[in-house]
Amino acid sequence: MADRRVFFLTFAVLTAAAVFLLWGNAWQSSYVLKLRAVKLGGLICVGLSVGIATVLFQTLSNNRVLTPSIMGFDALFLLMKTVxxxxxxxxxxxxxxxxxxxxxxxxxxxxxxxxxFVLVLRRTRQDIQLLILVGVIIGLLFRTLAGFLQRLLDPSEFAMVQADMFAQFGGIDAQALLIASLLLTLLFVWLWRSHRVLDVMALGRDPARALGLPFDQLQLQLLAAIAVLVSVSTALVGPLAFLGLLVTALTHSLMQSHHHALLLPGAGLIACLVLIAGQTLFERVLHLESSLAVVIEFCGGLLFLILLAKGKIK
Known part of the structure; x- marks a missing residue:
């Protein structure tokens, strides 16, 4: 489904990427261009992963204030790094x-x-809301264990863990980026071919099953896709809890549609635009005086509270 808004977002992302790569006559140095290209690839992979994963998760949960991070992905990542x-x-x-x-x-x-996902869904008759509750509890358990282990570390060791608490775009490995790109490309192709199925799933379990859709099987497949998307982006740069919430709110405001043919590319492109433009601002204008991840978390958390206050939970 072609839409001028998608073309506009694509043009905006390409423009932001060109500015990011070529700012300051970087085209004169192949070494600088290579470093920036790897960082740009990481920003695009993370943006697409987080944006699309959040749209999928909100489709399954039928709730626009939830993101996959509520399932404890960030807590698990931090616990792994601490261990x-x-x-x-x-x-x-x-x-x-x-x-x-x-x-x-x-x-x-x-x-x-x-x-x-498999254990909980089998025992709860595919109850996604109960799965979310279990994810919250598991995330709290992981954070508690990570906090306990961090108290046992020396200050120098804790500094190593502290570096992984926020997303870092400066140390992306080229080989890891290549692996992530190949994995995500295959997943994006499958998701794009299923966008009409996602439109039906957004109606809910009972209406979708009444229309002949194998909802339970597709739900597990989408949860697996969300797990891959969030795991790849988190392992690549670190946790970004509220980026998805910020991006999907902007996507729904811009697209004004429930069709996933618009929501999926819209969310991915907006996330890429936010990350690329934000990283350009912090590196070239503010000279790394702050962290992009911190600002995104602050803005996303503030938006979360605003949406709750206005009652826009669906």
Missing amino acids: VVFVSVGLSLPPVSAAAGFLADTAVMIAATLVV
Whole structure:
């Protein structure tokens, strides 16, 4: 479904990407261009992943103030990083490559979340609301365990963990980015071919089943897709809890549609635009005086409170 708003967003993202790459006569240095290209690729991958994953999660939950982070992805990632520092320092383990670390983080997060999804849904007769509640409890458990282990670390060891508490776009590994890009491309193709099915699923479980849709099976497939999207983006740069909420609110305001043929690319493109333009501002204008992740979390959290206050939960 072609739409001029999607073309406008695509043009805006391409313009922002060109500015990010070429600012300050960077085209004269192949080394600078390579570094910026890797960072730009990371920003695009994370933006597409977070934006699309949030739209899918809100479709399943039928709630516009929820994001996949409520399921405890960020808490699990932080617990993993804390355990790695805690164990590696104590046992003097050799460091692993960035690509290997990315694959390990992604695999563990995907496996853990899929186990929780399958076990909970089978016992609750596909109740997505109860699954969300279980995710909140598990996330709280992970945060508590991570906080306990962090108190046992030395200040220098804790500083290593602290660096992973917010998303960092400056240390993206090129090999890890390539793996993430290939995985996400395959997933995006499958999701795009299923956008009409998502429109029906947004009606709810009973109406979708009445229309002949195997809702329970598709729900598990979408949860697996969400797990992959969030795990890849989190393992690549770190947690971004409220970016999805900020992006989907802007997407619904711009698109004014329930069709996923517009919502999916719209959310992905808006997320890319926010990240690329924001990173350009902080690097080129503010000279890294602050952190883009901190500002996004603040704005997203503020928007969350505003939506709750206005009662816009659906």
